[in-house]
Amino acid sequence: MNVRSAAQLRVAAPAVQEQGARVVDLAGRRRRELRRRQLTVYGLRLAVAVVILGGWELGSRAGVIDKFFWSQPSDIAATLWRWASQGTDLGPLYEQVLVTMEETVGGFIVGSILGVIFGVVLGRNRLLADVLSPYIKGANAIPRVVVGALLSVSLGLDIKAKIATASILVFFVVFFNAFQGVREVERSLIANARILGADNRRLTTEIIIPSALSWIVASLHTSFGLALVGAVVGELFGATEGVGELIYLSKNLFDTAGVLAGMGLLAAMALVAEALITALENRLIRWRPSATFDERRI
């Protein structure tokens, strides 16, 4: 993108000696502008955090915000510190985070793989799609988190129920995107591949899936958040460890700082995962012009 165009400008420079200096100068200025903009963004982000957290803290200290119900940032930070240094009521903090992460990632992976498989198979087979579509739409219409209640009974209190709940939430999002992606594959690309000699397997793996991949990967951003929801809801329905369970315990003790500290942990986990998914996306969809990345980057 911009870094690259700057590089191109530099390559072009030696060709015309007279203008060379000016071109390099321009490229340098462009780079400096970019760096300055980046710093501005970071600075403003920090400012937003300071305003929100600071306002909250001041509000609760001044008595405008009821500390019992809404806690305050310093208490939340203290709770997090206590959990980190002395451990939580359920054991060391990192274990709780790891358990929830395991459930989330497990559900995310299982749900995505099943979603892609079903999406591709049904997208390729119109009859099957027409037969199954009312059932899928019906299942999708159920508020699916309640399935967690059923699964916590039938699969027990361990990790299986949470992974199952998370994967059900993930499945539908990925499925609908994969299905649509398969349906939207450019006809001429399929015709071209068939003329070049691709059999059905090659058509699926080399044309249809890569083409649907931009749809699928886009859905992964949403579905990781849903996997986290599934895992936490699963923990709320019954668990012995995990961040969700931590939140549940704090709630029972009217410890709002604990609830909010748990939420903060979940948000941090989601942000880290989001960064990883974006990296994955950039790797999987290298072939797309980077302009689309720029437009989508927030």
Next chain:
Amino acid sequence: MNGFPVHRRVRSMTSAIQLRGVTKRFLTPSGGVYTALRDLNMTVEPGEFCAVVGPTGCGKSTTLGLISGLEPPSEGEVDVFGKPVHGIADGIGYVFQTDAVFPWKTVLENVAAGPRYHGVAHREARNRAKEWIARVGLAGFEDRYPYQLSGGMRKRVALAQSLINGPRILLMDEPFSALDVQTRALMENELLNLWSASSASVVFVTHDLEEAISLSDRVFVITAGPGTVKSNYKVDLPRPRNVAEIRFQPHFIEIYEEIWKDLRDEVLVSYERQKRGAA
């Protein structure tokens, strides 16, 4: 190198392509029947470069679909080298009007796709692809993705992708219509060079009569839809040709005038219909 290599002109027993009494109908979304081609007859000899011209919507592209086996005819027979077409046959190359190179593959992977689909080993396929990339003038661009190339370069990739399979028949559907005039002339000359080094028959669909005459040995004029062959003309201009200059030759202009008389009526019919359709 004046005139044709002898083997091109020899009439062999079997024609490369033969369409006999071919009709193609489509169902329209509203449930009606649309006849794209009606009772079309066409013969292309081995090694012959044929152009198909006709007004918009006369079924030129449909004809290519039938020859390639992507679409079966509703009536009539399509033979390729004496054998009836059932599904996609080997030995066919197809350059599409729209960009049909695979956007997620690099230039090298795009060109190597054909051999790989035919079971050639990975390394061997890559080596052959490199040769073809150099032959279409894209050496050094092997690792680029299609979005990083210009329209003309993408067409070169499409050509290499088709020709690497060594097709006996090359179908081209207005391949250069999206290119600017200069690039187009370059690509046309390039195509003639590549073709003269092969022994493939070419069916080149275009709406541009000038392009049709400057490239081909024979021009088929298709009527306004439902399409059928109105007439066919032999183009006896000497080869090798320079596409950019051949159009100034007096004989070129004679041929052009002759074919245009035929084509003009069809274009007018098609235009009148469009006007009525729009009104």
